[in-house]
Amino acid sequence: MSHVPHELTAEFPEFADRIRQLKQDNAHFARLLEEYGEVNNTVHNAETNVAPMEELAEMELRKRRMALKDELYRILVAPAEIG
Numbered sequence: 001m002s003h004v005p006h007e008l009t010a011e012f013p014e015f016a017d018r019i020r021q022l023k024q025d026n027a028h029f030a031r032l033l034e035e036y037g038e039v040n041n042t043v044h045n046a047e048t049n050v051a052p053m054e055e056l057a058e059m060e061l062r063k064r065r066m067a068l069k070d071e072l073y074r075i076l077v078a079p080a081e082i083g
Helices: 013-025 028-049 054-076
Strands: none
Touching: 013 028, 013 054, 028 054
């Protein structure tokens, strides 16, 4: 497990199984999850000064991370499709 804060399974541990299932079965969810991970890692690297960036750029990335997390959460809590 990663030690990067805000990993989705750490944010929503009650959905760990559903995250794994959707990552495998739902291409849209998988793409969002991948983008979330990339943005999250970039923010983490900026916060820890591994790859510092301008404050405004970091703030915009944090907003993007939050929007992605909101969209991923909406998918997680939506009723499972039957089919």
